[in-house]
Amino acid sequence: YVWPSPQLDALEALRWDQAGVNTSSGTQVIAGFVEPCGAFLGADNTGRANVADWIRTAYHDMATYNVTDGTGGMDASIRFAEETARPEDVGDGFANTLAILGDTGNPLVSIADMLAVGAIMAIENCGGPVVAFRGGRVDAVAPNNPGVPEPQDPLESHIAAFARQNFTQTEMIGLVACGHTFGGVQNAAFPQIVPVLNDPNNTDSVSHFDSTFTHFDHNIATEYISGTTQNPLVVGLNDTTNSDKRIFGSDGNATMLSFANSADLFASTCASLFAKMLNTVPAGVQLTEVINPLPVKPDYLHFNLGADGKSLQFSTQVRLWDLPNPNSTHTVLMLWDDRASNSNSTSTPTSTNNVTLVPSKVVTAAGGRFTASWYSSPLLTLDAFRGITNMRFLVDGKLEDQDGIGFAVADDIVWSDTSCVTSDFNSATYAVAVRKSLAPTRVYLETPGQDNISRPISVETDLTLQPVVANATYNIWSVELNGVFDSFTIGAEVGGVKISRQDPRSLSSLEVCA
Ligand code: HEM
Known part of the structure; x- marks a missing residue:
């Protein structure tokens, strides 16, 4: 996809910005909870692991799906007490999972998307294959019909449940x-x-399915085929609840034998089946394309209009995916256009404004398979009227401009330096500068919240238009808030359409008022 795209940028950050990064979209960094893979809610030696709870939760959320009428599927309906009270959803693993993954931090990311990414993080960071991720799941407004298979069900019922x-x-x-x-x-x-x-x-007295319960591997199959398995659903004393035994043996062990013979076949089969499971959504839900990491992704764009209204401070970071020799320093130049440069993205790069970016950190994703090298710009002081409209990057001399489009930058709604906090840190003025050409009907602060069925929403606090000098480039909107310690992003409504800007501010990030 082409950057910027608010929802895809947030999903991409959730999916790919892992250990060592705070996502700029405010979405949670999940990987830390499955690192190490045996981590379980901060407790040791319980026999349990978050990774196991997260994967089981995703399956139980999906398992209500009915292909005939299109109801059920991955929609976070598992969060409703009515579902977790059912015998088919016994155990505290769902509540444990939702305690971590239930708060998305961004209204563009559903809880169901978080459950899907959680399962993927668990699989990828703990020995499993990379699983293709699509976003755009929609959170259910009510519980789904029952339908999760249980261990005492006969084989025919399991086959029928999976067919459904x-x-x-x-x-x-x-x-x-x-x-x-x-x-x-x-x-x-x-x-x-x-x-x-x-x-x-x-x-917690957990009888594990294989000898490596915190890691993905084909031991579930090798131990089953060799007859050494301790899987409680295969060698349990009461044969009625030996559902894995009936299921694994239902084709004369052909599938399990193929998995035991090939760890690669097991991994690639699981990558497809997990993706299919996570992409099983109610009829009418349109998932996004597979979200691959952007090779070059600007992030953390930061703006401040000077108190005089004439200078615009700007900085950005850029994430470079899987560079060759990621730990050596690369030459990264940012080029940008403004309202006065008579250039467009096809002009020769050297004719525009440019600055050298400095390396800030190298982090990994998907269990160390990929690296992300972050570079940051210094704080640039731009002429407010000229502003900044478009960026391109030269990485070791190679032009990165999204196939000629460049990276469009919106400098039309930015924080103003007239924002400040009182010296007792109890009251703050939040001031937002809006280019006069934009003329929004509303400007507001956004902070993440939840509606009455725990779906992520954005809580809005309106600002008021303030008088400015006639020839100013920006109008100023502001509000004074007492005793509010939230972190805010900016939103505006222009021609009936809502737009949002990341670049959060909170009381503690403001200058003390003069
Ligand atoms: C006929 C189908 C299935 C039956 C009868 C079944 C049954 C069970 C049972 C009885 C447990 C123990 C839960 C607990 O003690 O908290 C369990 C755990 C688990 N199940 Fe299944 N399961 C089935 C299919 C699946 C599928 C398709 C997946 C995922 C793709 C899955 C993933 C898990 C995981 C990860 C756990 C471990 C949870 C933990 O240790 O906290 N199950 N399953």
Whole structure:
């Protein structure tokens, strides 16, 4: 996709900006919760792992899908108490998952998208394959019909349940094996399957599906085929609840044998099946394209209009994906156009304004498979009238301009230096500068919130237009807030359309008022 695009930028950051980065869109950085892979809500030796809860939660959210009428699927309906009270959704893993993934931090990102990215982070950071991610899931407004398979159900019922979810019998075997490479069965949820283990290294008494329950690997299949498995749904004392045994054996073990014989086949099959599971959404929901990392992504654009209204301070960072030799310093030049440069993106780069960016950090994603090298600009002082309209980058001499389009920069709604906080840090004036050419009907501060069914929304606080000198480039809108410690981004309504700018400010980031 072409940058900027508010929703895709936020989803891309959520998906790809991991360890060592705070996403600029405010979306949570999830990877830290599955690092190390045995992490579980800050407690040790429980026998449990966030990775297992997150993957099971995604499956249970999806498993209500009905291919015939298009209801159910990945829509975060698992957050409704009515669903988690059902016997098919026993256990505290769903509540644990939602405590971390239920707050998206950005109204453009649904809880269902967070559940999908959570499952992907768990898989990718803990030995599994890269799973293609599409965004755009829509959060359900009410619980879905029941439909998650249970261990005591007969094989025919499992085949029928997966068919309703749009998975064939072979896909059922695969998806159950792919899921059950993580985690296990807990005593508290299934006392009839797992006894109290009295093990100080497994205080929640979890009987694991394979010997590596915090990691993705094909041990679920090798141990099953070799007959050494301890999987409680295969070798459980009560055969009625041995659902993995019936499912794995339902094609004469052909699928499980192929997985045992090839770790690669298992990984590639799971990559497809997990993606299919996560992309199973209610009819009418249109998912985005697969969100791959942008090779060059500007981020953290930061603006301040000077108190005199004449100078515009600007800085930016740029993320360069998977550079060769990421740890050596690369030459990164930012070129930009303004309202006075008689240039467009096809003009020779040297004819425009330019500045050298400095390396700030190199981080990794997807369990160390990729690197992201961040470079930042100094704080530039621009002429407010000329502003900045478009950026391009020269990376080791190679022009990066999104195939000639450049990276469009909006300097029309920015923070004003007349924003300030009182010396007792109790009251702040938030002032926003809007180019006179824009003429919005409303300008407001945005802060993340939730509606009454916990969907992410943006809470808006209106600003008032202030008088400015006649020849000013920007109008100023402002509001004074007492005792409010939230972090705000800026929004405006122009011709009935809402636009938002990242670049958050909070009381603690403002200058003390003169
Ligand atoms: C017939 C289908 C299935 C049955 C009967 C079944 C049954 C179970 C049971 C009884 C548990 C124990 C839960 C607990 O003690 O909290 C469990 C755990 C788990 N299931 Fe399944 N499952 C099925 C399919 C799947 C699928 C398709 C996936 C994912 C792709 C999956 C992923 C998981 C994971 C990751 C856990 C571990 C949770 C933890 O350790 O906290 N399951 N499953």
